[in-house]
Amino acid sequence: MDKQSLNEIARQLVSPGRGILAADESTGTAGKRLASAGAENTEENRRRYRQMLFTSAGIGEYISGIILYDETIRQKTNDSRAFVEVMRKEEVFPGIKVDAGAKPLVFSTDEKITEGLDGLRERFKEYSELGARFAKWRAVIKIDENSGLPTDYCINVNAHALARYAALAQEAGLVPIVEPEVLMDGVHTVEVCYEVTKKTLHKVFAELKMQRVALDGILLKPNMIISGMDCPVQADAKKIAQLTVECLKESVPAEVPGIVFLSGGQSEAQACENLNAINQMKDNGFWQLSFSYGRALQQSALKAWGGEETNNATAQAVFLKRAKLTSAARSGAYSKDME
DSSP: OHHHHHHHHHHTTOOOTOEEEOOOOOHHHHHHHHTTTTTOOOOHHHHHHHHHTTTTTTTTEEEEEEEEHHHHHTTTTTOOOHHHHHHTTTTEEEEEOOOOOEETTSSSSSSSEEOOHHHHHHHHHHHHHOOOEEEEEEEEOOOOOGGGGSOOHHHHHHHHHHHHHHHHHHHHTOOEEEEEEEEEOSSSOOHHHHHHHHHHHHHHHHHHTTTTTOOOEEEEOOOOSSTTTTTTTOOHHHHHOOOOOOOOHHHSSSTEEEEEEEOOTHHHHHHHHHHHHHHHSSSSSSSSEEESSSSHHHHHHHHHHHTGGGGGHHHHHHHHHHHHHHHHHTTTTTGGOOO
8 A cells, every 4th residue: 555645646636626526326326317318228328428428628627536337437438448548638537436335234224234345355456457546435324313313333334344445445556435424314403414424424433543544545525514305494505514614623533635525415506505615614624625426516417418419518518517616616616696
C-alpha cells in the first residue's frame, strides 16, 4: 500500500470545484432508470446511455471521478475506446462499485447487511488492472422508531464490513469511498437523523481505526442530516447545513481528505441547494465538502436522452449544465436563479 499515492488520489477526487458522478447502478436499477426514459433494459442501451454521459465534452471541469458498475468498466464507445481511457483523457478517475448489494440481515427485522467481501481481494486485483483507481461500498441504515430501528447489531455489522472492504481496497492501491447511508425513508425528524448518523459514523471510524485503514487515503460518502421523507416538518437548507456540519465535526477525524455527500433521493435542485448551504457556512470543518451524486446529476439528462442517440448532444448539454450547477454548489456559489 502506497499511502502517499492514496492520499494524492483522494485529494484529487475532491479538488476544488469538482465532484464524483455515481454511474454504478446495478442492472436492475439501470433498468428502472431506462424505463422512465422509454428505453428497454438491454446491455447495449445501458452502454449507449453511459457513453453519452462519459463522452460529454469538458466533463473533467466539473467531474473528478466516475463510479462504474462491473459491466460498465469493461465497456467501450462506438469507436472501440475503453470507457476508462475516455475518462483518463478528461483527467477523470475511474472508480468501481464492489459491494454485492444490501441483503436481509439474519436475526433482524427489516434491516440489511451489505454483502460482497468473499473474493474481494481477487476482484480488486482485476479492477485495478482494468483501470480503477478508487472503489465504493454502500451500507444502508434504516430508521423506524416504532420498531426500534436501527439496532446496534445492524450498525455494528455494517461498520465492520465497511472497514474490511476499505482495508482490502487500500491493500490493492485503490482509494475506498466509505458509504454508510442513513436512509431518508420514514417519518423521523431531522434531529433523529442527526443522532442516528452520529452514532453510525462513530462506529464506522472506530472499525476503520481497528482495521488499520489509513484515514488520509479514504473518502467518506455520508447522507446529509435531513428530515425523513414523510416527516410532516421538513428542515430547510440552513438547518440541514448546520446540523450536517455539526454532526461531521463530532464524528469525522480531521485527517480524512474529503466528504462526498450522497443525494439520497433529493431532487436535483434540492441536492444543489443543500450542498450550497453546507459550503456557505463560515466554519464547516477540516475537509473538502463535495458530492457523489447519481440521480441528482443524471435525471434531467436521462429524460432528454430518451433512448435515442440523435438526442445525445441535447442530453449532454443538459448533463453538463447540471454538473456545472452542482460544481457551483460545491463552492458555495449556487443560486436558484441559475436553474
